[in-house]
Amino acid sequence: MNALHHRFTRSMVLASIVTGLAACSSDPTSDLTDYVETVKNQQVSRIDPLPEFSPYESFTYAATELRDPFTEPSFSTPQAVPMQASNNGVKPDFDRPRESLEEFPLDSLRMVGTLEQHESNWALINDTDGTIHRVQAGNYAGQNYGKITRVTEFEVELTEIIPDGIGGWMERPATIAISE
Numbered sequence: 001m002n003a004l005h006h007r008f009t010r011s012m013v014l015a016s017i018v019t020g021l022a023a024c025s026s027d028p029t030s031d032l033t034d035y036v037e038t039v040k041n042q043q044v045s046r047i048d049p050l051p052e053f054s055p056y057e058s059f060t061y062a063a064t065e066l067r068d069p070f071t072e073p074s075f076s077t078p079q080a081v082p083m084q085a086s087n088n089g090v091k092p093d094f095d096r097p098r099e100s101l102e103e104f105p106l107d108s109l110r111m112v113g114t115l116e117q118h119e120s121n122w123a124l125i126n127d128t129d130g131t132i133h134r135v136q137a138g139n140y141a142g143q144n145y146g147k148i149t150r151v152t153e154f155e156v157e158l159t160e161i162i163p164d165g166i167g168g169w170m171e172r173p174a175t176i177a178i179s180e
Contacts, residue, residue, distance in 0.1 A: 088168065090169045090170060091169045092161045093145075099140045099141070100127075100133065101125060101133055101142070102141065102142065104128055106158070106160070106176065109142070110125070110179045111124065111156055111176045112126045112132065112179055121152070122151065135148055142160060144162050145161040147159050147161075154177065155175045155177045157173065158175065159172070
């Protein structure tokens, strides 16, 4: 029991010394407070003055007597020449049944290969839906009544029938080249 009493006394003395030292010391945050005060004293706030704006100057539009810029000048109006529709005999066949490739624009179709069967050349055309179509001369493709005239190893040649702008029709050559 004596040993237990001796340990207890030693612990109490040690606790008293630590408490006494802690009570004697100054504020533990005093160095932080001093640093904050030093930084506050060093900062100088300077706000630039607002810039000076020049007063708004109004503008009066005085061109009401001049020509309207959205109409043609009277001196540049050409004399109207009556245009007649071309009568060259070219026109699409509206009575024939439409083929599946005629619903796609010509520039969206891709040639992906060729086949040869009994000395006939066939082209393999991929449409935008991913369907592969087998075509040969005489089939139609594109939205401008394009008739396939020739199939080669590297391209499909077509003749499109397009409006000529004056009420008639004209032919225009086109091709679909093989995609690489």
